[in-house]
């Protein structure tokens with residue numbers, strides 16, 4: 702049988718992480734048990750000030766597989782609530798800007814017909830399975846997918862309403878999308894300002910140089926405005942040992 706680099710890399714890395722072995726956390730993706738999590742994310746004044754969920758510097762990364770807190774929460778939701786990894790559960794999925802661990806899991810899952818895409822940017826390389834796709838004009842026909850995952854993408858797109866409509870369009874009736882964004886529950890209304898265009902100004906205003914807004918408590922209404930039925934999942938207390946941010950809320954959007 703052909704060796705994969707992971708066959709050597711993962712066991713060696715596991716041994717090198719001996720200082721982090723422990724019982725406090727358990728990664729549901731790779732199974733690593735640890736006493737702590739690795740620091741990840743980027744710090745920004747506005748992220749701290751506005752208490753933006755799903756962003757900022759935090760101890761949230763698995764030492765072994767490098768999954769982040771929010772990726773693990775999505776994985777757990779897909780497994781426990783959508784039964785997505787059951788072999789009989791045939792699903793067609795669109796995964797935009799794929800999180801690396803979910804990407805590998807989906808590729809291996811025989812019950813999943815998997816399409817993944819990203820808007821290709823010069824200077825970046827992409828795995829061969831990833832297609833160049835623009836969320837404002839998806840190439841698929843109406844009603845193609847059972848599930849769309851598109852996390853931490855909408856905050857980059859000036860016309861996010863158009864992108865939401867496209868996601869709704871390519872979903873089958875009864876299908877759902879998980880659409881996570883950086884969000885501040887302290888903001889009643891989403892903060893955006895089209896006159897803020899330079900990377901420096903955007904970083905100062907929105908927390909990252911390529912973000913165009915900070916979503917607020919009206920995010921659900923924004924999703925509902927294109928036709929989604931939005932359900933908030935925040936029953937995350939039971940997932941604490943998986944190193945999830947207990948404040949994180951999943952936005953599960955169903956096409957009626």
Ligand SMILES: [Zn+2]
Nearest residue numbers: 728731763766
């Ligand atoms: Zn892990």
